[in-house]
Amino acid sequence: MDHGIGALSDLKCAAVSKDQILEAFNSSPRIARGLWWSSLVDESILRQWLTNLGQRFAYERMAHIFCELWLRMTIVGLADGDEFHLPLTQNQLGDTIGLTPVHVNRTLQRMRSEGLIEFEQRRLKICDIDKLKDIAEFNSDYLHLERR
Amino acid sequence: MDSSMPRYFFDLHDHSSEFDRLGTELDSQRAAQVAAVEFAGEILKNEPSILDSKGLAVDARDEDGTILFTVHIELVDHR
Numbered sequence: 001m002d003h004g005i006g007a008l009s010d011l012k013c014a015a016v017s018k019d020q021i022l023e024a025f026n027s028s029p030r031i032a033r034g035l036w037w038s039s040l041v042d043e044s045i046l047r048q049w050l051t052n053l054g055q056r057f058a059y060e061r062m063a064h065i066f067c068e069l070w071l072r073m074t075i076v077g078l079a080d081g082d083e084f085h086l087p088l089t090q091n092q093l094g095d096t097i098g099l100t101p102v103h104v105n106r107t108l109q110r111m112r113s114e115g116l117i118e119f120e121q122r123r124l125k126i127c128d129i130d131k132l133k134d135i136a137e138f139n140s141d142y143l144h145l146e147r148r
Numbered sequence: 149m150d151s152s153m154p155r156y157f158f159d160l161h162d163h164s165s166e167f168d169r170l171g172t173e174l175d176s177q178r179a180a181q182v183a184a185v186e187f188a189g190e191i192l193k194n195e196p197s198i199l200d201s202k203g204l205a206v207d208a209r210d211e212d213g214t215i216l217f218t219v220h221i222e223l224v225d226h227r
């Protein structure tokens with residue numbers, strides 16, 4: 001493994017052995033195709049994140065992660081309208097988007113005062129998704145959410 | 149994070165003042181100085197137009213509200 005994985009909330013996980021994966025690939029082309037698709041999407045998200053971390057300013061960068069998280073939570077049915085559970089501390093959010101905690105705080109305060117978001121009790125509420133998308137120049141194509 | 153570490157508050161002053169209500173736990177004043185410089189640098193990088201001849205300052209306060217030090221950034225106009 002070249003990386004570690006941490007969970008922010010309770011989860012169920014299962015171990016699938018390499019042999020089982022290979023067997024699934026052989027017996028079901030649809031599973032093979034699905035995993036191939038999934039890894040292409042991972043690469044696409046990674047490209048977007050390279051841009052996000054390297055080229056976007058703090059305000060746009062934070063708007064971008066909020067748009068992405070909200071959309072992904074919505075697609076899998078884990079958002080409650082414009083709200084979702086986001087158990088990240090400001091430190092963790094800062095680590096994720098490469099900002100100091102003070103700057104995260106400043107950027108959150110700015111977004112709050114502009115009526116874009118509310119972030120209380122580990123819940124993020126998106127108050128103005130259209131404006132947030134404009135700020136982030138968010139285009140969801142990179143998430144490949146639509147069936148083709 | 150160790151809760152016995154002191155908490156520092158970083159206020160930003162440009163044309164207006166923005167007070168840090170949350171604070172950051174850091175293990176020493178030196179670490180707070182580095183954090184303040186890093187914060188000022190991030191502000192400059194992300195919002196370069198913030199700096200004009202009025203300058204910009206980041207004050208670091210302790211939990212009692214005493215200002216410990218200031219990072220001051222100036223743009224000096226020579227004409």
